[in-house]
Amino acid sequence: GIQVEQSPPDLILQEGANSTLRCNFSDSVNNLQWFHQNPWGQLINLFYIPSGTKQNGRLSATTVATERYSLLYISSSQTTDSGVYFCAAYGGATNKLIFGTGTLLAVQP
């Protein structure tokens, strides 16, 4: 099955800084999603992005399917951006979403 790897595992930022989170996947994908897990455990969809680029406010994501990676950009970070960011994917005939182990982001005031 698909393997999903995320980097970095941990990240500490000062408020206002920009950051890039990376997700590598081992095979072609039909579904690639980015999630943010808030401190209460809720997983929030950020992007559904099997290919191309999308933007939503200070966040944007790019997936280069041919090179099997996706990037999540966070600009002008805020303390509310803290939490765990997960990348997840599936491909082929399966509908099972496979998760990376996440990036733990802490934004300090």
Place this chain on the structure above:
Amino acid sequence: DVKVTQSSRYLVKRTGEKVFLECVQDMDHENMFWYRQDPGLGLRLIYFSYDVKMKEKGDIPEGYSVSREKKERFSLILESASTNQTSMYLCASSSTGTSSYGYTFGSGTRLTVV
């Protein structure tokens, strides 16, 4: 607004008890999933279902079973709870067709087995 609802936010059970975790979605999604999340291990798939009365094992099904009698409801059952099943349990649903939203998750059930 689309919603996946898990019946309990926090649950404490005793070793050996039979435990039911309930999940309901209001999006008419065909697919439903149960994951558990543990520190350092990310989310791991326990069971999933593509349709009513259908179920398939995920990556860590041992010690669990599931039930899907209605399209909107997917139950996870711990037949005899053990301390190593203490974890955060997350339910999700998705549509089989092309979707711009992918998976939608519930808010999770934090289960402690003592």
